[in-house]
Amino acid sequence: MSHYEVKIERRISSYSYIYRPPNSNIIWVSGLSISQIFKDRNKLSPYYIPKRLPHREQQINALLSIYGPMLKNIWSVYPRFTQIIGPTGTGKTCTTIKFGELIVERAQKEGIDLRHIYMNCKVDGVTRYVLYGNLVRKVTPKISFKSLSPEEMIRQLIEYLRFEETFLIITFDEIDYLVQMNPKEHVIYDLTRFPEFHPGEPLPIIGEIFIARSLKWHDLLESGERSTLGAGIIEFPRYTSKQIRDILEDRVEEAFQPNVVLDDTLELISDITANPPVNGDVRVGLELLYYSGILAENAGSNKVLPEHVRRVYSGINPTITAEDIMSLNKDGRIILLALVRGLKSSGSAYISLKELRKFYNIVCEEYHIKPSEDFENNVQDLIYRGIIDMKSLMEIGISGAALVDLEKFLDNLLRQIEDVERRV
Ligand SMILES: Nc1ncnc2c1ncn2[C@@H]1O[C@H](COP(=O)(O)OP(=O)(O)OP(=O)(O)O)[C@@H](O)[C@H]1O
Ligand SMILES: [Mg+2]
Incomplete structure (x- = not known):
């Protein structure tokens, strides 16, 4: 701290002080910084899932109405497949994860050991071998899958679930990516035919949710795959500017100090986010909010102004000369x-x-x-x-x-x- 010209503002304990470097809105507390702009900047991270997901209640309810009733007779249900389709940044991933939390909670109340397993095909693998290996690993370390074929991994997984009396809903996010990368793997054929491993018997995998940006990936499927996948599709439309504003307003409250982000600022971010070229990707709205906050902080302003947003937005346009x-x-x-x-x-x-x-x-x-x-x-x-x-x-x-x-x-x-x- 010695290189700062600091003024000790308030002594808060025998060994902690609050300092305010000149021309800065960052207050230093014994080397830790407390911002006058941010309360908790983590709440702007694209990985943070807030308690409330405004304008996605309908989609969550649709998922609950499909899988909720299955809890009543969990021992005799057959798996249901659902597809979630919507452009980038429309909340497909966060809504599905939130649904997973809600259904697991409901199951617990009924005394059912249900788990929601989230698989992202981009991260967890684009071949059946890697994908199923990761699926098994996420469920239990007890199955050693190294020498098993993909089919055998699933067979053992099902046996394990039966033995443990555990049920699963599995989400396969970015399934369109996997199918495009490896159409010959026919992974959808496998994933939708688990019940045929034990014909006539109910399955501990009660649901599979497939997430994609559009229905284009169906073109790469065989007609048999398309038909077992079924027609259960939940659409995620692009958010309007007003809806984005509602979403960001919640985040502003969680992430920023009170009254720091002006109404005009929020309106500008919502408009930029809703319109082309961004087209409703909330992730961009969150980024604009975050970097505008950082810019305001570095500029020594105690408010996040539309001007900060404009500067950040022009800065993120790529210009390669x-x-x-x-x-x-x-x-x-x-x-x-x-x-x-x-x-x-x-x-x-x-x-x-x-x-x-x-x-x-x-x-x-x-x-x-x-x-x-x-x-x-x-x-x-x-x-x-x-x-x-x-x-x-x-x-x-x-x-x-x-x-x-x-x-x-x-x-x-x-x-x-x-x-x-x-x-x-
Ligand atoms: N209704 C909402 N309420 C609050 N935050 C939201 C909402 N919708 C999206 N978000 C936020 O926007 C970001 C992007 O959402 P998400 O990752 O779910 O989009 P996606 O549709 O899965 O996009 P992609 O197709 O690129 O994977 C996340 O940080 C998420 O928290
Ligand atoms: Mg996603």
């Missing part, structure tokens, strides 16, 4: 070109490293270049330069580009890279 591209070596430019093509063809904000390599090889062939052995290092270099963004091996995108009109942005970028390519 021709100069940036010129400064790259040939391999860097080819990788960037491959990434842009890959993103354009996938239509999403990210592609995997594997897909990037595939597009890279195609572009190399087109430009008659031998693919570099340093591919990974070159990708790393682009990350270090802040040009591309790697959230995981499965998610590589253009820095900040998840938030803009990707199509238009990529078209521009593509033209710039190809221009540079032609000139050199």
Whole structure:
């Protein structure tokens, strides 16, 4: 603390002091900071699930009305499959997790040992072997699945559940990703045919919930898979500006000190979030709120103003200039070109490293270049330069580009890279 010019404001105990560095809204308490802007900034994290999920009551009730009655005769039910469909940031994941908590609570009241297992296919695996291994691991460490086939893992899992008198509802989030990555695995065929392992007998897996962004993934299924999946679909529409405002208002109350975020600020964030290019992704609204708060704090303001939001929003628009591209070596430019093509063809904000390599090889062939052995290092270099963004091996995108009109942005970028390519 010695490098701060601090004024001791109030002595709160024999060894703790509250300090206020000049021109700052951060009050230091013996080295810990208490912000005048934030009360608990964690409440703005996309991983935090608030107690109330405004405008998703209908969807939670729909899930409860499907699975709730099954608790009455849990020993003789057959599994029900439900699909949740909605664009990004419409609360599919958080609503399903909340539903899981509610149904488990209800089951407990009935003396039933029900568990909700959440699987994210992007994280938990895109092959049956890895996915089922992770499923078994999440349920119990007692089954050693190392030498088992995928079918055998499920068989043992069901036996274990029967023995322990435990019931499961399993959610498979981002199932569209898995099916796109590995359509030949026919994972839906497996997952919807568990009952056939023990024909005629009820199953301890009472429900499976599949989450996807649209129904497009059905195109990759066989007709048999589509039919066992059934028609139980719960839609998650995009939020309107007013709905986003309600959602963010709750978060403001939890995350910020009282009266710090102006009404106008909240309105601006809600409008930006509801309209194109963001199109209702609440995650972006939460980010804007968070970074606007940080900016206000760093600027020494005791209010979060619309101006802070505007500055943050303009800052997160990606701008890659021709100069940036010129400064790259040939391999860097080819990788960037491959990434842009890959993103354009996938239509999403990210592609995997594997897909990037595939597009890279195609572009190399087109430009008659031998693919570099340093591919990974070159990708790393682009990350270090802040040009591309790697959230995981499965998610590589253009820095900040998840938030803009990707199509238009990529078209521009593509033209710039190809221009540079032609000139050199
Ligand atoms: N109705 C709501 N009330 C409160 N917070 C919400 C609501 N809907 C979404 N959120 C918040 O918005 C963020 C994104 O929600 P979530 O992850 O559930 O979206 P998603 O539909 O699963 O998106 P994706 O398709 O990208 O996976 C989370 O931080 C979540 O807490
Ligand atoms: Mg989700």
